[in-house]
Amino acid sequence: xxxxxxxxxxxxxxxxxxxxxxxxxxxxxxxxxxxxxxxxxxxxxxxxxxxxxxxxxxxxxxxxxxxxxxxxxxxxxxxxxxxxxxxxxxxxxxxxxxxxxxxxxxxxxxxxxxxxxxxxxxxxxxxxxxxxxxxxxxxxxxxxxxxxxxxxxxxxxxx
Numbered sequence: 001x002x003x004x005x006x007x008x009x010x011x012x013x014x015x016x017x018x019x020x021x022x023x024x025x026x027x028x029x030x031x032x033x034x035x036x037x038x039x040x041x042x043x044x045x046x047x048x049x050x051x052x053x054x055x056x057x058x059x060x061x062x063x064x065x066x067x068x069x070x071x072x073x074x075x076x077x078x079x080x081x082x083x084x085x086x087x088x089x090x091x092x093x094x095x096x097x098x099x100x101x102x103x104x105x106x107x108x109x110x111x112x113x114x115x116x117x118x119x120x121x122x123x124x125x126x127x128x129x130x131x132x133x134x135x136x137x138x139x140x141x142x143x144x145x146x147x148x149x150x151x152x153x154x155x156x157x158x159x
Contacts, residue, residue, distance in 0.1 A: 004028050004090055031090075038135040039088045042080065049130055050077060053122045064115060072115045076123055079150070083142035095142055096149075117151040 008025050011017060017025065042049070050073070057069055079099060086095035124143065128136055 004032075032088075034134070035088050035090065035138055038131065038138050039084050041131065041135065042084045042139070045130055046077075049080075049123075049126055053119070053126050056122055057119060061115070061118070068112060068115060072112050072119050075112070075116060075150070076119050079146045080123065080143070083139060083146055086142045087139050092142065092145060095145060099146070113151050117147075120147045120151065 005025075005028065008017065008021065008028070011021060054069075054073055057064075057073070058066075061069065082095055082099040085098075086092055120143070127139065127143075131139070
C-alpha cells in the first residue's frame with residue numbers, strides 16, 4: 001500500500017497531478033477500499049469462519065491428537081490474519097517476512113504438514129462460502145502463498 005501511494009505523493013511534490021494520474025490514484029483508493037472491506041469482514045466473522053472448520057477437522061480426524069489439531073488451527077488463524085494484513089497493504093513480502101519465515105520451521109518441526117494441508121483446504125472451502133467471489137480473489141493469492149510455503153508445492157499442486 002505504501003508503494004502504491006508513494007509515487008503519487010512524490011509526483012504531487014513538484015506538480016499537480018494530471019487527470020490521468022488522478023484517475024490512477026482514484027483506482028488505487030477504490031482498490032484499497034475493497035481490500036479494507038474484505039479485511040473487516042474477515043476480522044468481524046473470524047469466529048464464524050473458524051468454528052465450523054474446527055468442528056469439521058475434529059470430525060474428519062478423530063484419531064488425531066487434540067493438541068496437534070489445536071496447534072494447526074492456531075497456525076492457520078495466524079496465517080489468515082497475516083494474509084489479511086498483507087492483502088490490505090497489497091504487500092506479499094509482508095506475509096513472507098512476518099509469518100512464513102518462523103512458522104514454516106514450526107510446522108516441519110512438529111510434523112504437521114499433512115494436518116496443515118487438510119486445514120488449509122477446509123479454510124479455502126469455508127472462505128468461499130463466507131466471502132464474495134471478488135473478496136475471495138483478493139485474499140486467495142496470499143493464502144496460496146502461505147499454503148505453498150507451509151505445506152510445500154507438491155501437496156498444493158496435487159490438491
